[in-house]
Amino acid sequence: EVQLVESGGDLVQPGGSLRVSCVGSGFTFSNYAMTWVRQAPGKGLEWVSTISGSGDEPFYADSVQGRFTIARDNSQNTLFLQMNSLRAEDTALYFCARVPLDTDNSGWTFDLWGQGTLVTVSS
Amino acid sequence: IVMTQSPATLSVSPGEGATLSCRASQNLSSHLAWYQQKPGQAPSLLIYGASTRAPGVPARFCGSGSGTDFTLTISSLQSGDSAIYYCQQYNNWPPITFGQGTRLDIK
Numbered sequence: 001e002v003q004l005v006e007s008g009g010d011l012v013q014p015g016g017s018l019r020v021s022c023v024g025s026g027f028t029f030s031n032y033a034m035t036w037v038r039q040a041p042g043k044g045l046e047w048v049s050t051i052s053g054s055g056d057e058p059f060y061a062d063s064v065q066g067r068f069t070i071a072r073d074n075s076q077n078t079l080f081l082q083m084n085s086l087r088a089e090d091t092a093l094y095f096c097a098r099v100p101l102d103t104d105n106s107g108w109t110f111d112l113w114g115q116g117t118l119v120t121v122s123s
Numbered sequence: 124i125v126m127t128q129s130p131a132t133l134s135v136s137p138g139e140g141a142t143l144s145c146r147a148s149q150n151l152s153s154h155l156a157w158y159q160q161k162p163g164q165a166p167s168l169l170i171y172g173a174s175t176r177a178p179g180v181p182a183r184f185c186g187s188g189s190g191t192d193f194t195l196t197i198s199s200l201q202s203g204d205s206a207i208y209y210c211q212q213y214n215n216w217p218p219i220t221f222g223q224g225t226r227l228d229i230k
Contacts (some may be wrong), residue, residue, distance in 0.1 A: 035219075037166075045158075045166065045209055047219040059217045095165055106171050108213035109156040113165035 002026035002112060004096050009117030016086050020117050022079040022096030027112075030054075030074035033099035035110055036081050038092035038119075046092070049081065050099065050108070064090075086121045093118050124149045124212050128222035135200050135229060143195040143225045145210035150190050154214035157186055157195045160224075161206045169208075170195065197227075205229045 008020035022034070036048040049070040050059045058070045069082040079096050093116040100106035125148040135141045145155065153173040158166040168177040170186035173193055185196045197204060210222040 044207075044224045045160075045211075045221040047217075047221065050217070050219070061218050100171075107154055107156065108216060108219060109168055109171045109211065110158075110166070111168050111177065113167065115165055 004112060004114035006096050006114045006117035009119045011120045012086050013123050014087060014121055017084045018119060019080055019082045020094055022114055024077045029077040031101060034079045035097045035099060037095045037097055040092045088121050091121045124215060124220050126210055126212055126220050126222035128210060128225045132226045137200055137202060137229055139200055140198045141200060141227055143208050145193040145222050147191045147212055151212050151214040153189050154212060155193050156211045158209045159206045200229050202229050
């Protein structure tokens with residue numbers, strides 16, 4: 001089955017750190033760029049970060065630049081998001097999502113999503 | 124690029140149609156996607172390239188527009204279409220940006 005499964009969400013104090021993970025299965029993980037999108041409780045979708053299939057091209061939203069680091073281990077079919085200096089406004093459900101293989105046709109869209117992992121930043 | 128969706132909420136009866144709008148603050152050409160998010164679920168891709176349906180998406184879902192004004196039209200609405208619909212631009216990124224969503228209620 002083609003799927004993405006996130007894990008690692010937790011309750012963290014402001015200023016703390018957390019790493020969330022996403023395991024892909026049923027497809028050749030290393031061929032695909034991957035993305036993190038978050039959704040604060042009751043709010044809309046916010047793009048966080050995207051990384052190329054090889055892992056050498058990361059992109060970040062201004063709101064997380066310098067605090068979050070996206071990475072991947074293609075040998076383990078796993079995507080990571082290391083989150084440092086966490087703030088209350090980082091509280092959200094974090095989704096990982098796959099970028100289609102053919103971005104020239106399908107564009108930088110997200111054709112496969114996980115169910116999300118909840119990160120809560122609170123004292 | 125700021126994406127603005129309207130209306131914020133739309134209530135429609137089963138069998139009727141609905142028109143959802145998305146406006147961009149800059150020209151996107153056709154680099155726009157639509158997603159459907161049902162309660163308690165992850166979003167799913169409906170439309171890319173402004174008008175191309177993703178695999179498995181029923182023909183009742185129709186995307187149109189280019190430049191700065193886009194529309195998602197859903198015909199013959201069913202109760203299962205109740206969801207929040209988001210547009211997303213990918214013409215000029217980073218950042219990738221989403222609209223704030225339109226909640227569609229079928230009742």
